[in-house]
Amino acid sequence: MFNKRFGYAALALTVSASVLSACGGGSDEPSAGTNGAGENAGQAGGAKNAKKLDISFSFFNIGSAFPNRDADELLKMIESKFNVRIVDKVISYSDYKEKYQLWSASGELPDVFSDDTINSEGYFSWIKQGIIRPLPADLSPYPNVQKMLSLKDTKSLQVDGNYYMIPRLTYPEPETWALERALIVRKDWMEKLNLKDPVTYDDYLNMLRAFAKNDPDGNGKNDTVGVTLRSTTMLLPLATGTFPHTSNSSWVKENGQYIPFYASEKMKDVVVQMRQLFAEGAIDPDFAIMKTNDGIDKFGQGKVGAISMQAAPNALKKLDAAWSKYNKDTKFEDVFKILPESWAAEDGSRYRHVEPSFWSETYFSSKVNDEKMDRILQIYDWLQSDEFFTIKQYGLEGKDYKKENGKIVVTREKNDKGEYKSLGSYYPSLNLFGSLAAWNQQFEYEDSEASKINYGEKLSKVARDTLKEKVASFKPVPTNFDIEQLYTPAKAKLSAINATEDVIKVMLSKEDPVAMWTNIVKGYDNKGLRQAIKEVNDEIRKRGLDK
The missing domain is CATH 3.40.190.10 (Periplasmic binding protein-like II)
Structure with a gap:
């Protein structure tokens, strides 16, 4: 599902x-x-x-x-x-x-x-x-x-x-789902650290690590964070460039059959990169114990270089409110910019989030x-x-x-x-x-007066313009919604699997990330993974859903 x-x-x-x-x-x-x-x-x-x-x-x-x-x-x-x-x-x-x-x-x-x-x-x-x-x-x-x-x-x-x-x-x-995944960053910190808009994985790693390590707020203390999260739901989308289906946790076709994204071999590359991002200080060290929306408040306190969250007008307004709470002399609209939530794929493609x-x-x-x-x-x-x-x-x-x-x-x-x-x-x-x-x-x-009043004229325009640009330039994550909404008994039981929690375990561990993830996926077989894959692909063939 x-x-x-x-x-x-x-x-x-x-x-x-x-x-x-x-x-x-x-x-x-x-x-x-x-x-x-x-x-x-x-x-x-x-x-x-x-x-x-x-x-x-x-x-x-x-x-x-x-x-x-x-x-x-x-x-x-x-x-x-x-x-x-x-x-x-x-x-x-x-x-x-x-x-x-x-x-x-x-x-x-x-x-x-x-x-x-x-x-x-x-x-x-x-x-x-x-x-x-x-x-x-x-x-x-x-x-x-x-x-x-x-x-x-x-x-x-x-x-x-x-x-x-x-x-x-x-x-x-x-x-219109495209901005439900985004990276909102401190553009003033980017300018101070002479950072350009990142494109590759290494670009993102270097930018986020610099936010955490290079004293972007200039107070001489080691007290800043690379990227934080609005919730752990926004963790895996950081790896969209490596594996697009991490954006929406959808089923993917590999080797002639559909499988849940977490059963893909590509997840091995994902866990390696996520471990590196965490180990090198690019990701908030407290992300695993934070509550939903704690990251918004932390961003408002001026200690975060980037936050992975939505960039729709209401989300930007939430950040604006948090920023205004702690910063009386600087406007949020003057210090932020919206970047893609993840780096480009190997072929240069950028992907955007889609859902039903x-x-x-x-x-x-x-x-x-x-x-x-x-x-x-x-x-x-x-x-x-x-x-x-x-x-x-x-x-x-x-x-x-x-x-x-x-x-x-x-x-x-x-x-x-x-x-x-x-x-x-x-x-x-x-x-x-x-x-x-x-x-x-x-x-x-x-583009209405109501939107300007509700969310602020500049925030509304930034969101609208970014949405148009992302829809025009980015590929949608390839998702077969007929399969996402397909029911089989074993597929329904896969709701017991929480792949994000398991990726977090890999990130926090010192063990080999690939070996650890391989063992985790083997454990999914005990929760009916193989049976679910069989049932789903049988139904796909029976109903002609692979279009």
Whole structure:
């Protein structure tokens, strides 16, 4: 299965970006790129929805959604529009898997819940046991939901002719994933140390080692770091130039068959280089014990030459906030640049990150009857409408903005710095509704007034320009998404393998890295690796997936 650890690790950035993107104002009405809400949503609150329903939800950030229900006008508007009461069942980033397992066993799953379990062994077990219910066969009353299930990499997700989930779209186009892997560096340190943009592995090693060893901050102390990480998910992408599939942990075709990336002979070169980078001080010595986002704070403290992380506008804004916390006299936008996360391949090619259009899914308890399912789908359809996208970015008309000559003019209050107050502070329920139906991170890259306000004009432009350049000049990691989404029993059990953790063990060890990795991969056979490879390749031949 496609590596979903990326999605989990990026979750804190993504969810907060949803609320942040609801924080700005602008002069241009957003272009949502979707149809308006379906007929059912238009009838919400009328005769069709005469009966008020309680609908329970679990979502990754729902614990922050309802601090004061009476004060949240957006929540009250949605509950009134669809004649429902939203009931929260709280999960956190660290416990949602455990809670869903417990609730599914005890029959206490919420009506609607978010997970990242598509095509896993647990997913098919839920279907077989009748724990989750399918969507209606006819989705035409909900055109925006229907559209999400009609994309190239989502329309094949039916099981026995039924959809049992709604995929949560991140980027509708695979190209837009390109900056989900990047190296953000101190360009002022590069200038001071007379370093040019690196191209080869040795260039990267020399640059990162110089950041750590050559006193780039000029304080005469050995207190700087080469490259740190936002999370360990961003470790292996550093080796994309040596083995592109480390970027997205995908299956690769070698010697006439598909295998998981970690079973490739190329991983031997990867572990040798990763050991060298760590041993020579190029990689943060504390990376293995750091928590997610610790690297962002460390970068802000001015002790890091580079950080491996996303470079989308919301990610740059996170770094900007960390930098501003510790540096009052220098702007972040004046000291950073975005470099490729890895060196060029032997043939000179550079590769960019790709993934499916979605990460995570919405599931529905089998206890949800048809009446409640209809109401839920009305809500989901509306959350993918132009009307909601305008609310998400600008707030409620007449309260947070007004329209003048077809333009949106923000009217809400500014803080003492002259910045618009966050819509999330007015409407905390955006922590649920803002990303419940889809992440919709493509809006970050729009050249709009809202993006400039949310992320800063310069940061927004740098991200947009870098994305365009990377898409135009870099090759996508060659990935067969039909195979990534393919289910076989043995393939599903490979989720027990965490190749990143095993690479870290090799990096920290003094033993021969190649011999150590060879023994690790042999151990994967005990977790069903060989059987999974056989099953997957049998299915590929049977279904004709090797295109």
